[in-house]
Amino acid sequence: MYEYAIAWEWLSFAARWFHVITAIAWIGSSFYFIALDLGLVKRPNMPAGVYGEEWQVHGGGFYHVQKYLVAPTQMPQHLTWFKYESYFTWLSGFLMLCIVYYGGADLFLIDHSVMDLAPWQAILISLASLALGWIFYDQLCRSPVGRNTWGLMIVLYIALVAMAWGYTQVFTGRAAFLHLGAFTATIMSANVFMIIIPNQKIVVADLIAGRTPDPKYGMIAKQRSLHNNYLTLPVIFFMLSNHYPLAFATAFNWVIAALVFLMGVTIRHWFNTTHARKGRPTWTWLATMLIFILIMWLSTVPKILTGATETSMAPATSTMQRRFAANIHFGAARDVVQSRCSMCHAAEPAYDGVNFAPKSVKLETDAEIAAHAREIYLQAGRSHAMPPGNVTSISAEERKALVAWYESTISE
Template structure:
C-alpha cells in the first residue's frame, strides 16, 4: 500500500512540477521577449523606455515600459512570483520523494562513493545552499558589473559543480542535481532579489519618492540570468530518460556542451527580438555543437575484451541475479511494484526483445542497475556485451 501511495505521490508531484514550470518559463520568455521588442514611439511620454504593439487571440495590445517607474502607482499591479516558488517547491519535493526516499537506488552509487543515506542527502542539501550563496556573492562582487565576464565565470563554476556531482552521486543523480542547483538559483533570484527589489521600488513610490534605478537594474540582471538558464535546466529535468548522456564517462562534459547549446539558442532569439539582425551564426554554432555531441556520445573509452562462448543460459543467469528483481511480472526489489517501463526479462524471448536496451543501459552506459544496487560485475557486463555482439542468439 505504501509503495502504491509513493508511486501516486511521484506522479502528482511530477505533474505539478511540469504545470508550474510551464507557467514560469512562459512568463519568463514573454517578458524577456517584450523587453527586447520595445521601440521608441512617436508620441512617447517622458520617462517611458519603449513601447510595443502586440496581436494575439483576435485582439490588439499596447504595452509601455518605464525607465524606472510610472509617475503614479496604479490601483492594480500584477506580480509574477508564485510560478517560480511553486515550480521549485514541487521540484524539491519530487526530488525528495524519488532520490531521497530511494537514495540507495537512485542517489548513491557505491562504485563512485560509498555514502550512507543521510550523508548523501546532506551533501545534496548543502550543495544547493552553497551553490546559491556562491552565485549570489559573485553577482554582488565587482564582477557583477561585467555581464560577459560574469557569464563566463558562472559557466565555469556550473561545469565544476557538474563534475563534482559525478564524483559524489550516481550518474543519473549527478545530472538531476545540476538541474536542481540551477533551479534553486533561478527561484532564489526571484525570491531573494527580483521581488524584494520590486517591493522596495513600490514602497518608495508609496512614500512619495522616486525609486532608486539600481533596484530595477539588479532585478533585470537576475531575470536575464534566469532566461539563459531555462533551456539547460529543462534538459537536466528530462535527462533521466537518456542514459547515453549522463551514463557516459564524460557525462559532465556532455552537460557542459548542452548548456552552451541552450545558451546560444536563447541568445539567438534575444538578439533577433532586439532587431539586431537574424544572427543565424549562433544557431549554426549550436547545430555544429549538437552534431559533435551526437558523435561524442557514441564514443565510449570503456572497452573490454569480450567474453567467449557465451550462451543464452549464461545471459539468463546474469539477468536473473541482477535484473529480474525489478524487471519481472512481480518485482521483489523493495519499493518497486511493477516492472519499470513495462520491461520484463524473465524469459529468453523477453531478454532478446530488449537486447538493444540492455546494451545501452547495462553495457555501454552502465546506468543499470540504478546505483548498481544489485552489484553487477564487470565480468557479467562482458557476458551481456559478448552475447549482444554475437547477434543475441537464444538457441
C-alpha cells in the same frame, strides 16, 4: 505494505505533473517578458518615464504595452506580480527530489562504485550543495566581478562546469544531471525570491511614499533576470535527461553537461537577437547542431575507442535489497526477468535495435534484479508497461510471479 509502492508512485506522478504545470507557467511568462522587453520601440511623444512600447495582437484583440524604465510617477490601482510561478516551480521540483531521489536514495542517488555513501550522507551533500551554490553565486554577483555582466557569466559558467564534474564524482549519473538542474534552478528561483521581487517591492514602496525610486534596484534585477534567461534551457535539458542514459550514464557526462550550457546560450542568443530586431543570427543554429553532434559522439566514444562496456551495478548492499534476493519467490521472479527483460536490460543488449540498456537499468545479476524490485513490480507486475507492447510475450502467470515476489517480500 505493497500498497505503499503504488501510492508512492502516484504521489510521484502528481508531484511531477504539478512541477510541469508550474514550470510551463514560469518559463512561459519569463520568455514572454524577455521577448517583450527586447522588442520595445522608442517613439516620440510617449508619456514621461516611458522607455518604450510595443503593439501586439493575440486572441482577436490588440494590446498596447508600455515599459517604464524605473517606475511611473504614481502607483497604479492594480499591479500584477509574476512571482508565484517561480516559487511553486521550485517547491514542486524539490518535492520531486525528495520523493524520487531522497526516498529512493539507495537506487537513484547513490552509486557505491562512485562514492560509498549512506543515504543520510548523500542527502546532506545534496541539500548543502543547493544552499551553498546560491550563496556562492549571490556573493559573486555582489562582488566587483558582478559589475561586468558578461565577465560574471563566464565565471558562472566555469562554476557550473565545476559543479557538473563534482556531482558526477559523488552521485549516480542520473542524479548528477538532476542535481545540476536543481542547482541551476535554485539559483534562478532564488534570484526571483531574494533579489528581483524584493527590489520591485522597494520601488513600489517608494512610489507609495511619494519618493523617487532609485534606478539601481531595477538594474540589479535586470542582471539577475538576464542570467535566468540564459540558464532556462539547460535546466529543461537536465530535467528531461533522466529518461536518456546516453546523456548521463557515460564516462564524459560532465563534459556533456558543460556543452549543454553552451547550447543554451546559442539558442537563446538567436531568440534574443531576433526579438530585439537585430537580425537573425542563423550561425547559432549551426553551432548548436555541431555541439549536439559532439555530445552524441561523447556519449559513445569510450566504447568506440576501447571496446569497454559499462560496469554492472555494485552488489546489493541495503537490507531491503538483500531481503528481495533471499525471498522464497525470488527464483521464479528471476527466471521471468532473465527470460523476458534481460535481453534489453543488459550491458550488451541482445534485442535487435537496442544498443544500450533502457534508462541504464541492467537486470542480469541477482543484485541488479533485487535493486530494481519496485520498478519491476510496478512496470511489469502491476501494470503492462514492460515489456513495451509485450514484445517478449510475458504471460499473465509470469506477471503474477513478479507480484508475488514483491508483495511477499514487503509483507515479511
